[in-house]
Amino acid sequence: MEMIMSDASTASKEAAPSPETPSPAKARLRKACLAFIAGTHESRRPGALHFLWWAFLISLWWCTAASLPFWNMSLSPLSGSLPDMLRFGLATLGCLVFAHMFLILLYSELLPLPAAGAATAILGIIAAVAFAFSYRYNAAMTPEMIQNALETDKREARDLMTPQLLVCFLAILLPQIPLFFRMIKARMRLRIRARMALLGICCAFLSAASLFTDFSGIAIYMREHHDARYFIAPSDAAASAVRALTTDAQSGTVERVPLDKSPLLASSRKQGRPVVIVTVVGETARAKNWGLSGYTRDTTPELKARNVINFTDVTSCGTSTAESVPCIFSAQPRSGYDKKKARAMEQLPSLISRAGVKSIWIDNQAGSKDAAAGIEEKPLAQILPGKVSSAVCPGGVCPDGALARAVKAQLDAAKGPTAIYLHMMGSHGPAYADRYPPSFQHWGPVCRQSDLRQCQLSELRNAYDNTIYYTDSVLASVIDALKERSDLDTALVYFSDHGESLGDDGFFLHGAPYAIAPEVQKKVPMIIWFSEGFQKRAGVDLKCVLRKAASPASHDNIYHTLLDLNGVSSSTYDPSLDLMRGCEKSSGS
Numbered sequence: 001m002e003m004i005m006s007d008a009s010t011a012s013k014e015a016a017p018s019p020e021t022p023s024p025a026k027a028r029l030r031k032a033c034l035a036f037i038a039g040t041h042e043s044r045r046p047g048a049l050h051f052l053w054w055a056f057l058i059s060l061w062w063c064t065a066a067s068l069p070f071w072n073m074s075l076s077p078l079s080g081s082l083p084d085m086l087r088f089g090l091a092t093l094g095c096l097v098f099a100h101m102f103l104i105l106l107y108s109e110l111l112p113l114p115a116a117g118a119a120t121a122i123l124g125i126i127a128a129v130a131f132a133f134s135y136r137y138n139a140a141m142t143p144e145m146i147q148n149a150l151e152t153d154k155r156e157a158r159d160l161m162t163p164q165l166l167v168c169f170l171a172i173l174l175p176q177i178p179l180f181f182r183m184i185k186a187r188m189r190l191r192i193r194a195r196m197a198l199l200g201i202c203c204a205f206l207s208a209a210s211l212f213t214d215f216s217g218i219a220i221y222m223r224e225h226h227d228a229r230y231f232i233a234p235s236d237a238a239a240s241a242v243r244a245l246t247t248d249a250q251s252g253t254v255e256r257v258p259l260d261k262s263p264l265l266a267s268s269r270k271q272g273r274p275v276v277i278v279t280v281v282g283e284t285a286r287a288k289n290w291g292l293s294g295y296t297r298d299t300t301p302e303l304k305a306r307n308v309i310n311f312t313d314v315t316s317c318g319t320s321t322a323e324s325v326p327c328i329f330s331a332q333p334r335s336g337y338d339k340k341k342a343r344a345m346e347q348l349p350s351l352i353s354r355a356g357v358k359s360i361w362i363d364n365q366a367g368s369k370d371a372a373a374g375i376e377e378k379p380l381a382q383i384l385p386g387k388v389s390s391a392v393c394p395g396g397v398c399p400d401g402a403l404a405r406a407v408k409a410q411l412d413a414a415k416g417p418t419a420i421y422l423h424m425m426g427s428h429g430p431a432y433a434d435r436y437p438p439s440f441q442h443w444g445p446v447c448r449q450s451d452l453r454q455c456q457l458s459e460l461r462n463a464y465d466n467t468i469y470y471t472d473s474v475l476a477s478v479i480d481a482l483k484e485r486s487d488l489d490t491a492l493v494y495f496s497d498h499g500e501s502l503g504d505d506g507f508f509l510h511g512a513p514y515a516i517a518p519e520v521q522k523k524v525p526m527i528i529w530f531s532e533g534f535q536k537r538a539g540v541d542l543k544c545v546l547r548k549a550a551s552p553a554s555h556d557n558i559y560h561t562l563l564d565l566n567g568v569s570s571s572t573y574d575p576s577l578d579l580m581r582g583c584e585k586s587s588g589s
């Protein structure tokens with residue numbers, strides 16, 4: 001870093017007056033080209049790296065080794081034709097290397113040199129982190145993924161940190177270190193550097209032009225799969241981090257705009273037995289492994305015994321918790337969903353609460369992602385009585401099985417219309433085997449490694465299926481708690497926030513950019529259950545709901561269905577998205 005400082009100060013000192021002797025443009029261009037190619041012509045010491053060489057080498061390292069998952073993704077569709085692969089590969093590499101060089105040159109000019117050196121070091125570390133996660137987990141560095149990472153609790157983070165991840169991180173970081181020490185030892189004049197940068201931009205444009213004129217097919221592919229860019233380290237990871245941090249910073253300060261100034265609770269809900277609607281936000285359950293939806297293994301025997309209505313084809317709004325949960329509870333449909341707008345607007349639980357429904361969000365995960373803003377939100381470990389909590393939730397970590405106990409306490413307190421939201425730990429990876437008590441290990445042997453690539457796919461599937469088997473039991477226990485209360489009219493809705501990849505498609509975990517995410521990350525289970533009292537009271541035509549359950553549905557339906565089930569009318573309600581619409585014999589109850 002010292003070397004950068006000395007160089008910078010000399011560079012800027014010389015750049016300012018620069019009484020350069022006028023020389024023909026050709027000669028100057030030749031000199032600039034030579035400077036670029038030879039690199040060390042102005043070096044003070046033999047063997048010193050020219051600044052441009054250095055910027056080139058570090059950009060090349062980032063755009064090749066650190067972006068390996070990007071190449072893997074973008075070159076695989078061309079694997080049939082070597083010439084196409086070479087032409088696309090070289091043109092894209094040219095664009096990327098020069099774009100990164102340009103970035104380095106730009107901030108080296110704009111920032112004081114210690115800051116420029118620090119920026120390069122930080123980018124180098126980001127490249128290593130992004131590579132490690134992309135390579136090990138196929139995790140794209142989208143703003144949502146970074147936000148998820150920032151909101152991840154210690155338990156989840158510990159599960160992800162494996163020796164193999166560290167090896168990947170060091171493999172990218174270490175080769176950069178000698179480069180840092182051999183940085184700028186040559187003196188560069190500002191004007192020459194600026195011209196070099198111009199040259200870089202020209203090269204980038206030429207590469208881009210050749211890319212999009214010669215390869216219309218691949219150009220269409222890249223436009224359709226532009227999310228592949230999230231695998232380019234470090235620039236896109238850094239940009240995503242900035243976006244995640246700025247959106248996150250805004251969310252705390254922006255006052256939420258009410259969805260509807262005067263949501264109304266149906267008058268019938270204010271009389272008679274209290275109605276309690278339980279909404280369970282599941283985690284990482286995928287429809288493919290859901291027994292009720294036809295999976296070869298019976299992972300949901302308890303729910304089957306409870307006559308729940310199972311929706312067989314439900315598409316999620318996102319592929320991560322941070323993306324899906326706010327989307328589910330926002331009034332916006334997935335198409336045209338604007339995250340910024342959603343963050344500025346009130347979410348459904350708050351709207352229902354304002355209509356006069358007593359509401360609580362009980363969280364057994366890393367928080368509600370602001371979905372519960374405006375209502376009471378409590379971690380499960382805190383809501384259980386002290387003694388129970390310390391016995392059942394060692395270290396504040398509760399099994400989902402404790403949710404039924406928390407629900408029972410809420411039912412005891414229910415004197416009027418009540419909405420209970422439960423946020424499960426569910427099947428959150430990669431430590432699937434830690435998500436269920438040992439007695440729920442129905443399939444084995446199971447994968448016990450956090451580094452999923454070390455496991456047999458069958459062991460991974462066994463561990464994952466056990467998590468679903470446990471979720472089935474948890475949901476059944478909540479339904480049983482509701483059934484016990486014949487003095488209340490109750491209903492339960494369960495859906496998972498997104499699916500999961502178990503290595504069967506080359507992906508692991510979730511959070512892949514939506515456009516390229518495999519179906520298993522987007523297809524989720526969803527069920528609805530009604531107590532007899534609720535069925536009679538609302539006049540639910542079960543056959544009608546069953547018919548709807550066989551048709552495609554999505555997270556878009558949840559907002560409007562929950563408004564209906566909770567008996568709240570609002571100007572934001574869209575009957576065409578309400579899954580109960582037309583299935584209630586009497587209305588307004």
Ligand SMILES: [Zn+2]
Pocket residue numbers: 283284320321322497498
């Ligand atoms: Zn999730």
